[in-house]
Amino acid sequence: MRYALLVGLVMLVLTGCGTSITNPPPIGPESTGIWDKFFVYPLSWLIKESAAFLGGSYGLGILVATIFIRTLTLPLNVKQIRSSKAMQAIQPEMQKLRDKYKNDPQKAQMETMKLFQKHNVNPLAGCLPILVQMPILIAFYNAIIRTTEIREQEFLWMQLGASDPLYILPVVAALTTYLQQKMMGAQIQNNPQMQMFLYIMPIMILVISVTLPSALALYWVYGNIYMIIQTYFLYKDSRSENSSKGGTSK
Structure with a gap:
């Protein structure tokens, strides 16, 4: 839930920036200010x-x-996935506490915190990667709209400085967001509130990506695919370890 709210807030800010900054100052090596x-110029340069x-392809750039x-x-993302797996492992115990103290929310919260301490689980650990991504997203947006070469370039059917006229990229951004969350959030099955955000987040990304420059949506899609591949291999390693332990115990 925190992930969706943070991303939604920043994406809305970016949408607002796109409507309020009509003539943004260009970015270059002479730019001043921290x-x-x-942040902005190094991304533009890269x-x-x-x-x-890569032959002048800014989409590949x-x-x-x-x-x-x-x-x-990557280290922060690995930590996020490990936190997600740890939360998944204690879900049955958390559900028992919810059922046991359903009429006493304060007691349920206290016992849940004790459970986190017992298993050395930090429920806020998963927020760190997205907090780091927030300034990167804003810097990326600035690099796009303040670099003429990026803003005016075309990639496939899109102009990178304008929104996707065919709405294909926003749809792909939403689908990959859903898949990424699905892979990382197997533990939400017993949490109706989190299940709701599993669908709200992709819809939010879809709606906002329609108005943002295609370059930013492209960055989001690339990042999602990267995370999907990373998550697959990390969970695959975890499943292999669990299988080997199971085989050894037999």
């Missing part, structure tokens, strides 16, 4: 240099930038 110099290396950023944040 934000422009150390995309342009990657595109130049965004792919390189996405892989670079996601690799840098």
Whole structure:
């Protein structure tokens, strides 16, 4: 739920930025200020240099930038997935506590916190990666709209500085968001509130991606695919470990 709210808030801010900044100042090596110099310009430079290396394709340049950023944040993402798996493992015990103290929410909360401490689980650990992604998303947006070469380039059927006229990319962004959440959130099966956000989040991404530059939606899709592949292999390793332990115990 926190993940959906945080992403939704930032995406709404970006949507607002797109309508309020009509002539944004260009970004370049001469840009000053901590934000422009150390966040926006490096992203702009990375995309342009990657595109130049890949035959002038800025869509592929965004792919390189996405892989670079996601690799840098890989340790945080691994921690998020491990936290998700730990939460999944204690779901049966959490459900028992909910049933046992259904008429005493305060007691249920206290016992749940004790359960977290017992298993060394931090329910907030999963929020850290998305908190890190927030400034990256905003910097990425600024790099797109303030770099003429990126904003005016075309990739496939899209102009990267404009929204997708065929709405294909927003749909793909929504579908990959759903799949990523589904893979990482197997523990939400017993939590109706979280199940609701499993569907709300992709819809939110779909609606907002319709209005954002295609380059930003493309970054979101690339990032989702990266996370889907990463999650698959991490959970695959976990299942292999559990299977080997099961086989050994027999």
